[in-house]
Amino acid sequence: MLEEELWAVLTLQKAKGVGDVIAKKLIAHCGSAQNVFSEKKGNVAKINGVGSAKIQHLFDKKNKVLAEQELNHILKNKVSYCYYLDDNYPSKLKHCIDGPILLFSDGQINLNKQPIISIVGTRKMTLYGRDFIDALMEEIAPYNPVIVSGFAYGVDITAQKAAIKNELQTIGVLAHGFDKIYPKSHKKYISEVNANGGFYTEFWHNDEPLREHFLKRNRIVAGMSDATVIIESAQKGGSLVTADIANSYSRDVFAVPGKTTDLLSRGCNDLIRRNKAGILTSPSDLIDAMNWKLKQESAKSIQPQLFLDLPEEEQLIYDFLLKNNKQHLDAIALECGLPVYKLATLLFNMEMKGIMRPLPGKLFEVV
Structure with missing residues (x-):
């Protein structure tokens, strides 16, 4: 630029x-x-x-x-930055109407068609939450997702540290400028996160960590991800705001349930009760819900058909998905120049023909 x-x-x-x-x-x-x-x-x-x-x-x-x-x-x-019309701007965030027009970045961020999962929750995490995060990271590590969080106390920093431990890329989305790190005690983690991912912020270098900035930050956490996972949350809190935003973007939301008497499980239990989040009773629930496959599993699947007698628009969609792997509904509509209402019908027809399948989060891929 x-x-x-x-x-x-x-x-x-x-x-x-x-x-x-x-x-x-x-x-x-x-x-x-x-x-x-x-x-x-x-x-x-x-x-x-x-x-x-x-x-x-x-x-x-x-x-x-x-x-x-x-x-x-x-x-x-x-200072590195990405404009909302640039190729290096997080692709899923491009489809969010209120996504920031400019993001500043630091570190070694590489969003090369990897699944992206946001993990958020209370700052007053319990041992129950910590144990679930450790088990989750260990089990999903083979699928190589990028872990996004807010670099805050509790669930956020625990998830990012666990991601690094399991050699996963992690991204911290900040609610302030790069010269105003909050909390100050987390400055010791900056170099480690930068070496294993990095940071995004929409705020200028000297912007303070104001309360309204944290609420604004949550839309980036939710918007750039395939799914948002709530580990522990009270009845009210920023992580529930993030869940609401993710739902408004038609992204998957998952919550870890807890006992009805646990204050820090009430928010998660309520999300599940109101059908605003899928339930995660174990890490494998996330893998199943996201339909993740290891490379050796994928090799056993049906090989893409090279020669198909498809109508012109279906062939256009098929060729795009074959080249770009799984893609969001909005991305397919944008790249293929088709209105969403028409695209939905075409995708359904292709699914019936057994050449395309839908995935959670309005994603689609060829089979």
């Missing part, structure tokens, strides 16, 4: 009341972030969702100065 465009994206980030949804509308309408600020204010105000009230904040000169300062920091320190 050119420096001028990055500056414009940063200015959009800083504009009060604009947010990621409207920012994407502005970029789509004007053709680029830079074009937003060269467009006439009257034309911008007419864009759906903008209005005259937001124009004042959008073109605030203070934001432009602050964006230039942050840009200089990024260039000076060679």
